[in-house]
Amino acid sequence: MAKGLERDLGLYAVFTISVGAMIGSGIFVLPGLAFEIAGPAVILAFVVAGLIVLPAALSKAEMATAMPESGGTYLYIDRAMGPLMGTVAGVGVWFSLVFKSAFALAGLGAYLTLIADVPGKTFALVIAAVLIGLNLYGAKITGRAQQVFVTSVLAVLAYFVVRGSFSIESGNLEPFFDKGLSGLITASAVVFVAYAGVTKIASVAEEVKNPGRNIPLGMLLSIGVMLLLYPAMVYVVVGTTPPELLAASTTPVADSATGFLGSLGVDVISVTAIVALTGMANAGILAASRYPFAMSRNSLAPQPLQHIGRRGTPTVAILATGGLLLLLIAFVPIIDLAKLASAFKLAVFTFINLALISFRQSKLDWYQPAFRSPLYPWVQIFGIVGCLVLLTQMGWVPLAGAVGITTFGVLWYRGFGKSRAIKDSALLDALRIRxxxxxxxxxxxxxxxxxxxxxxxxxxxxxxxxxxxxxxxxxxxxxxxxxxxxxxxxxxxxxxxxxxxxxxxxxxxxxxxxxxxxxxxxxxxxxxxxxxxxxxxxxxxxxxxxxxxxxxxxxxxxxxxxxxxxxxxxxxxxxxxxxxxxxxxxxxxxxxxxxxxxxxxxxxxxxxxxxxxxxxxxxxxxxxxxxxxxxxxxxxxxxxxxxxxxxxxxxxxxxxxxxxxxxxxxxxxxxxxxxxxxxxxxxxxxxxxxxxxxxxxxxxxxxxxxxxxxxxxxxxxxxxxxxxxxx
Structure with missing residues (x-):
């Protein structure tokens, strides 16, 4: 009999894993890049991106309560639209999560140089190894570590917003739509990745206590908090930083803190950034490792990847994920790969909304979620249209990368999984019924x-x-x-x-x-x-x-x-x-x-x-x-x-x-x-x-x-x- 994963994660752990997957490079690095694209309207870009993520969060929350199993995006798309689409999603999301985790760890270097003379890449590799060990030890210790990371980061960022709001230079916010509507939409696409982690908790649903309550509540709380915190943070950053400095900055939050918190404040912000980026990488490893685990369960990946160790964790899947993470940190320019992965996330979020529609329309007897997305199907339609619009603004290189990952997923399915897969899905069931x-x-x-x-x-x-x-x-x-x-x-x-x-x-x-x-x-x-x-x-x-x-x-x-x-x-x-x-x-x-x-x-x-x-x-x-x-x-x-x-x-x-x-x-x-x-x-x-x-x-x-x-x-x-x- 297959060994199951332990249900150790409560509501606050769900909330902190979800928030931890969002707080990181999205707020500590991206505001400067997005400001160069949209000007002060970057504040609104974070709101737009959050609203477009919300339908996928609601869809995933519903599906997670109907299927509280490891696998998240892969599992839902596989059961909704079949093993081919599930494989494409599983491979793509696994790569994108590892890319994003590696990018977060590599991003430690920029903030680390502000407080210590330490080689950034070496430090990132050490932190990565520690996080891999934490994940091997168990989701419970991982969840506790995440609670410490996220609680401390939220406290510092809340203080940053309150103090910074008294130092706003109104001239920095004008003209608000400096780069026009196209700049706003493009910036929304760039910062979309800042919210992408909200749905990661669904990938560890099998380890959540009372998933029918804790998963949707934890996800909605986390995105609600971030929809308030992100725009507030960016408002302070834009309002307190000279435009010419902000547009070229890879440490925008620290640059902003210089003006109203002093050198001690910059050190605190830098440490907070390091903690937040570490938390993002930790959540990414936790979630990413569950994708090959779930794919192996469905015969779409080699069988050893579903091995569960003595502490109830998928050890082989974690080691495979960790190995790829270390290679990327050591040899690949992560920021480019992170941008490519973000384009695929937009496509995957489109599939998530389509998956929910497939489940609802199939009217399957076994699909009985404890939570149902409100305003169905209009919320999902809005999410699909929004993701597709943003996807068109990513540029040709990220689109080509998304196509490349998709092609790899198709070839993997054709070469490995097709003969082994269960060729069934809610969409096919709905079509069969009709x-x-x-x-x-x-x-x-x-x-x-x-x-x-x-x-x-x-x-x-x-x-x-x-x-x-x-x-x-x-x-x-x-x-x-x-x-x-x-x-x-x-x-x-x-x-x-x-x-x-x-x-x-x-x-x-x-x-x-x-x-x-x-x-x-x-x-x-x-x-x-x-x-x-x-x-x-x-x-x-x-x-x-x-x-x-x-x-x-x-x-x-x-x-x-x-x-x-x-x-x-x-x-x-x-x-x-x-x-x-x-x-x-x-x-x-x-x-x-x-x-x-x-x-x-x-x-x-x-x-x-x-x-x-x-x-x-x-x-x-x-x-x-x-x-x-x-x-x-x-x-x-x-x-x-x-x-x-x-x-x-x-x-x-x-x-x-x-x-x-x-x-x-x-x-x-x-x-x-x-x-x-x-x-x-x-x-x-x-x-x-x-x-x-x-x-x-x-x-x-x-x-x-x-x-x-x-x-x-x-x-x-x-x-x-x-x-x-x-x-």
Whole structure:
């Protein structure tokens, strides 16, 4: 049994971890850079950025109370939009958190030089090693350390704001919109990263006591405090620092303190900055290490990353995160990487808001958050639009970096995680619910029509008597009363003439008519010769309005391989429904297995199976096999779909939904005793290991009816793409 993480973090720890993840380079370094972009309006830029972060904070708070597990952003996006998007988010957020932590530690150097003659990089590496050790020791000690960091920093910054407010030079604030609206928006994008840490606490939700209360309350308290503190801090910094000094400063808070707190005040501010940046790095390591841990749990990262040590911490994930952190501090210009990571955070916050919408719209039974975001979905829409607007203001280099991280995430998923991942999500569930609702309505209509109006049984090769009986049996069974049922022998004419009626083959006609008569069926028998029988068959179906073709496919051998390939090509180009019988002769049909659920062939499969059951008194068995790692909720969703289908038919029905490591073995186990198996036959593709439907049919001994239709509703390109993802 997997070992769980300990729930040691209370409300104040949640608040301080969230605040600690925000207080750092965002306030101690960025005001100078942002002032150069927006002028005094940088004060308002911090307000705008905070308001755009708020929807993602509300969304994450809600999702964290529904899923109080480690993983945060990765977990929510993965379950909402599937493993590909979850992998992209997990890899991207992990990198961005490590980048930001490394940037915070590297930023210690600028403030450290104000109070001591110490090599900044060496000091940053030492602090990083200490923080890695704290995180290995446990979240409880980490949370306590964070409370000390944050409490002391907030006290100093509050004193800074109060004292500084009496020293404001009004001239420094004019003209307020010196760089115009574009400068304000660009500065908002730059300082956005200052608030990005507010949602980090969700990544350690599994370690929070009473998460339904403490997570949303702690997050909202922290962002509320920072929405007041940041603008107040920047107001004091701008109002007390000469513009020419502030625009070039990497230590803006210390420069501001020089004017009203003196040298002692500068030392206190510098120490506070070091403590705050250390706290930011600590929170970043704590949160970042949980992303590879959670991804490993979902088979999207190597298994050792989910190892939990004796003190209840994910030791391997922490060591991997710490190792990357040390490398970045030692060798990479962190400020550039931090700017690149901030662009990805805007994209991720967009995904967070989309994830909440996916969960709400899916109406999943298990999604029961203790806290719900107010003003849904308008808050989330505002957050999405706001993030996208700011993202466009980041410049081409950060955008290229975000694209690069995204590409890496996609390649990682394709190369490592795709074969192992659980391909399920709330979005797919919502799409399945919508799609299956449409399928149920279409199936009901198909059953009520009573059959097909023009059935064609083509004969293109020598067909044994028992198989011909099967074809006539089902051809007439699926036809409406007074429908046209034709049996046409298509022969190749090597004389070079086009399509033409051939002379009557009395032996074929007599044998076929005798079979039909003995079965009580009325059929028309014809013979057509042409240079290309397969092409002639397609033309005949088109010209005479055939709506169902009933044929057979022999087992593959050297002698039948070419014929099978040609018939599959015909099937894929038929403008009507078609069925192809495989395997042994069909006897008495007591049990019909309908294989697979929710796909585009359901309407035809179920309507044909219902007619068989009505004619022969058969039981219908709905069978669906899921991957072994599929969630219980997905199986429940399919069971619910089966129950809706059962209401449409008069036959006795059974639903069998199972999970297994090997799809074909499980199908052979649960469907092997059936008298007839009905399954969809997707369009033929050239594949290395053959079509899945063919491999299933080859494994089964029971008769198989493979159905295909090209009469599906017209779908837009994006709807077709979604259908491929869903099914």
């Amino acid at each position: 799609s299956t609702g449409r399928l149920v309505a279409m199936t009901q209509e198909a059953i009520s029509t009573g059959g097909h109006a023009h059935v064609l049984i083509p004969v293109l090769r020598s067909t044994r008597r028992s198989r011909m009986e099967d074809l006539i049996r089902f051809g007439t069974m699926f036809a409406q009363p007074r429908a046209v049922v034709e049996i046409i022998e298509f022969e190749q004419d090597r004389s070079g003439r086009g399509r033409h009626p051939a002379g009557i083959d009395h032996r074929f006609e007599e044998r076929t008519t005798e079979l039909a008569s003995r079965m009580g069926a009325e059929v028309f028998v014809r013979r057509i010769q042409s240079k290309d029988p397969e092409e002639t068959l397609l033309e005949y179906v088109e010209d005479f309005g055939v709506d169902l073709v009933v044929s057979d496919l022999p087992r593959e051998s050297r002698g039948t391989r070419r014929f099978i390939h040609e018939m599959k090509d015909v099937r894929d180009h038929l403008p009507c429904d078609s069925i192809f019988l495989r395997n042994r002769t069909v006897g008495q049909v007591r049990t019909v297995v309908i294989m697979g659920s929710g796909g585009p062939y359901d309407v035809l499969k179920i309507s044909l199976a219902a007619r068989i059951a009505a004619a022969e008194g058969s039981q219908l068995r709905f069978v669906h096999v899921l991957p072994e790692a599929a969630r219980v909720q997905q199986a429940d969703s399919i069971e619910s779909y089966h129950h809706r289908l059962e209401e449409l038919v008069t036959a006795d029905t059974v639903s069998a939904v199972s999970r297994a490591p090997d799809l074909i073995d499980e199908i052979a186990e649960v469907a092997g005793d059936a008298d007839l198996i009905v399954m969809g036959a997707p369009a033929h593709r050239v594949r290395l290991f053959g079509d899945l439907a063919d491999r299933i049919a080859d494994r089964l001994d029971a008769p198989v009816m493979m159905v295909h239709t090209n009469q599906q509703p017209r779908l837009a390109w994006y709807e077709k793409a979604l259908e491929r993802i869903i099914y």
